[in-house]
Amino acid sequence: xxxxxxxxxxxxxxxxxxxxxxxxxxxxxxxxxxxxxxxxxxxxxxxxxxxxxxxxxxxxxxxxxxxxxxxxxxxxxxxxxxxxxxxxxxxxxxxxxxxxxxxxxxxxxxxxxxxxxxxxxxxxxxxxxxxxxxxxxxxxxxxxxxxxxxxxxxxxxxxxxxxxxxxxxxxxxxxxxxxxxxxxxxxxxxxxxxxxxxxxxxxxxxxxxxxxxxxxxxxxxxxxxxxx
Numbered sequence: 001x002x003x004x005x006x007x008x009x010x011x012x013x014x015x016x017x018x019x020x021x022x023x024x025x026x027x028x029x030x031x032x033x034x035x036x037x038x039x040x041x042x043x044x045x046x047x048x049x050x051x052x053x054x055x056x057x058x059x060x061x062x063x064x065x066x067x068x069x070x071x072x073x074x075x076x077x078x079x080x081x082x083x084x085x086x087x088x089x090x091x092x093x094x095x096x097x098x099x100x101x102x103x104x105x106x107x108x109x110x111x112x113x114x115x116x117x118x119x120x121x122x123x124x125x126x127x128x129x130x131x132x133x134x135x136x137x138x139x140x141x142x143x144x145x146x147x148x149x150x151x152x153x154x155x156x157x158x159x160x161x162x163x164x165x166x167x168x169x170x171x172x173x174x175x176x177x178x179x180x181x182x183x184x185x186x187x188x189x190x191x192x193x194x195x196x197x198x199x200x201x202x203x204x205x206x207x208x209x210x211x212x213x214x215x216x217x218x219x220x221x222x223x224x225x226x227x228x
Contacts, residue, residue, distance in 0.1 A: 034066070034071035034072060034073055035070065035071040035072045035073060035215070035219070036072050036073065036100035036101060036215050036218050036219060037072070037073045037075065037097060037098060037099045037100050037101075038058075038062070038072045038073065038074055038075065038099065038100065038101040038102075038103065038211070038215065039075040039077050039094050039097055039099040039101070039102050039103070039136075040058040040074070040075070040076050040077060040078060040103040040105065041077045041078075041087055041090065041091070041094055041102060041103065041104050041105065041106065041127070042077070042078045042079075042082070042087075042103070042104070042105030042106055042141070043078060043079060043080060043081065043082040043083075043105065043106060043108060043109055044078065044079075044080035044081065044082075044194060045057075045078070045105060045108070045177065045178075045194065045195070045203075046058060046076065046077070046078030046103075046105045047076065047078030047079060047080055048076075048078065048200060049080055049189075049194045050189045050191075050194055050196075051196070051197055051200065053076065055197045055200055056076065056078070056200055057195075057200040057201075057203040057204040057207070058074055058076045058078070058103070058204075059074060059076070060200055060201050060203075060204035061204040061207060061208055061211055062074040064204060064205070064208055065208070065211070065212060065215065068212070070212065070215055070216060070219070072101075072215055075094075075097055075099070077090065077093075077094055078105075081109060082106060082109065083106065083107075083109045083110050083113075083115065083120075083123075084106045084107050084110050084119075084120045084123035084124050084127070085110075085119070085123050086106075087104070087106040087123070087127055088123045088126055088127055091127055091130055091131070094131075095130065095131065095134045095136070099131075099134075099136045100135075100136060100137065100215070100218040101136060101137045101138070101139065101211070101214045101215055101218060102127075102131040102136045102137070102138050102139075103138075103139045103141065103207075103211065104124065104127055104128065104131075104138060104139070104140050104141060105141040105143075105177060106123075106124065106127070107120055107124065107142075107143050107157075107160075107161070108143040108145070110157075111143065111145035111149070111157045112145060114149060114153065117153070117156045117157060117160055120157075120160060121160040121163065121164060124140070124160070124161070124164045125164050125167060128140065128164060128167075128168060128171060129168070132168060132170070132171075137170065137172075137214040137217065137218055138168075138170075138171045138172070138214075139171070139172040139173075139174065139207070139210045139211055139214055140161060140164060140165050140171055140172065140173050140174070141174045141177040141207065142158070142161035142162070142165075142173065142174055142175045142176050142177065143157075143161070143176065143177055143178075144157070144158055144176055144178075144182070145157050145158075161173070161175065162175070172210035172211075172213060172214055173210070174206065174207050174210055177203060177206070177207070178195070178199075178203065179206055180202055180206065181195050181199040181202050181203055184199075186198075187199035187202065
């Protein structure tokens with residue numbers, strides 16, 4: 001399945017047709033302190049566009065962990081329209097939250113705009129490196145783009161996430177955030193772009209193994225190890 005992610009901030013340097021703008025960003029939300037601090041750094045998918053904050057996949061995943069007996073302190077730093085460059089600029093704010101785990105869900109807007117793949121990869125590498133240098137474990141959420149951008153760009157976009165994840169073996173990696181959700185009308189809002197509540201529940205369950213491993217490793221006082 002493929003995902004279409006819109007974007008409209010000032011990082012657009014693409015000559016490709018403009019994408020449908022994302023809605024304005026909501027302010028980051030923080031759940032009451034319960035356990036390890038987990039910050040989700042992402043775009044409109046992370047923010048849960050069109051839904052209440054507790055229906056977005058970060059909140060659903062946090063609830064699943066709590067049900068298992070592993071509560072977390074959730075900070076949703078999803079910002080609609082954000083790119084890898086925008087996420088890198090916001091990273092200092094994220095790290096001031098002293099996160100134990102950083103979930104990185106960026107790049108879809110880069111791909112939809114046809115931004116330079118090398119720059120996107122460098123931005124993600126910088127985000128992962130800075131987060132780990134600050135003592136946080138990292139979970140990287142991969143994304144796919146439609147094939148109409150051409151096979152070279154489409155495959156190059158897909159592959160850059162794996163390279164970033166493999167550069168530091170402790171990084172957990174989810175190859176495609178919207179596995180089983182992207183492209184399914186029954187799991188998306190009428191815009192055909194953003195998951196609906198059921199779609200977010202599927203996404204939350206999809207990322208849960210990597211998130212669980214990262215959180216439990218931090219509770220044990222050790223860096224998270226990559227999920228198999």
